[in-house]
Amino acid sequence: MKNIFKVLVLGVFLCLFSDANAQIKTPAASQGAKLETTVGLTTISLDYSRPSKSGRKIYGELVPFDAMWRTGANKNSMITFSDDVMIGGSQVKGGTYAIFTKPGKASWEVYFYLDTENWGTPEKWDDTKVAAKVMATPQTVSTTETFTLNIANVTNESCHLEISWDNVTVPVKIEVPTDKKVSAAISQVMAGPSAGDYYNAARYYREAKKDLSQALAWMNKSIEMGNDKFWVLRQKSLIEADMGNYKGAIATANSSLAKAKEAGNNDYIKMNMDSIAAWSKK
Incomplete structure (x- = not known):
């Protein structure tokens, strides 16, 4: 009888410990980040995960050269445009796109991809889903410990998507239709x-x-x-x-x-x- 009682007590204790343990939350290895900003009259937002350098050599080792990269961690990084924009001479429709890159020593390939539901890179790459591809030049900068996507160099007509980690920043120019929208509004009002x-x-x-x-x-x-x-x-x-x-x-x-x-x-x-x-x- 005593043994049965001990077993019951132990069972209750284990259940309580298990429940308590299940409520413990710990930080994700790669923290999530969201950014929304206005460029001219266009809203641009970013949604991505931020791995840390943690003493590692990033490019050429953790992130191989000349291989497709998710450009961040966990699910693919995403960028959303409220209007049609121009990237590298290509018109990109308003909407949400995954950001993939192929880092190189002298230049990077940056892709804006229609399929945004990938954990990492797509299992099967589909060129028909590439909304825009840009060749970008990496710049050497002071060390960025945590991977960062940012919208910088903002004017009424354009901005740069900056991809920064370790001692490298890669800028990609994005042009927004501010003049087109304002001119259309002016024409409409002036026409009566x-x-x-x-x-x-x-x-x-x-x-x-x-x-x-x-x-x-x-x-x-x-x-x-x-x-x-x-x-x-x-x-x-x-x-x-x-x-x-x-x-x-x-x-x-x-x-x-x-x-x-x-x-x-x-x-x-x-x-x-x-x-x-x-x-x-x-």
């Missing part, structure tokens, strides 16, 4: 409001019970610019009815009704028919 702008302004004025004459003028401008969808005509008919012009409202509602039938939109068919019936009694 769009059909959608006129529609939104007119609808707001009606719903806010402001100047209905102005609302109608804006709605007509939107329609003149080709925005004659059934929901736009519906809003115009409501403005006309609010102004007491029921004859005009019915005519516009009939136009909206015809387009709603063409589109197969039963909600607008019913709303227009109900309004026409009500306004016909005015």
Whole structure:
């Protein structure tokens, strides 16, 4: 009986010890890191793991020359662009890419790769998944103990992705479409409001019970610019009815009704028919 009791006590102790031990957290050998920054009007973010030098010779030994490298540790390092960018003369679509490199003594090959779900390098390399490949020149610098990816030399139009570890930094230029975006915005504003702008302004004025004459003028401008969808005509008919012009409202509602039938939109068919019936009694 005593032996059974001892076994039970020992079992409970082991369970408690096991549970307590399972709750102990220790630092990862290669710490995770995330960075997000704005370059011009484009957001660029990095997500990677950071191995440490720890007295080792890195390039040519731990990281062989002329062999594909995950460029960090654990899962492949990743970079995300909010807009299309230019890298090494290649246009890279906005999105997330894995960063792989092939270090060399005099130059590095830097790859931006579409498949981002790799633990290390891809088991089977696929050239069709290379969004951009850049030849970069390594620079000798003071020692960087922990592997670092950084966005440096930031201007409104470009930046450099810097890959730094040991006594080497490799810069890769990235060009962002700031001028293109700003120029497009300026052109749009200077060209005047769009059909959608006129529609939104007119609808707001009606719903806010402001100047209905102005609302109608804006709605007509939107329609003149080709925005004659059934929901736009519906809003115009409501403005006309609010102004007491029921004859005009019915005519516009009939136009909206015809387009709603063409589109197969039963909600607008019913709303227009109900309004026409009500306004016909005015």
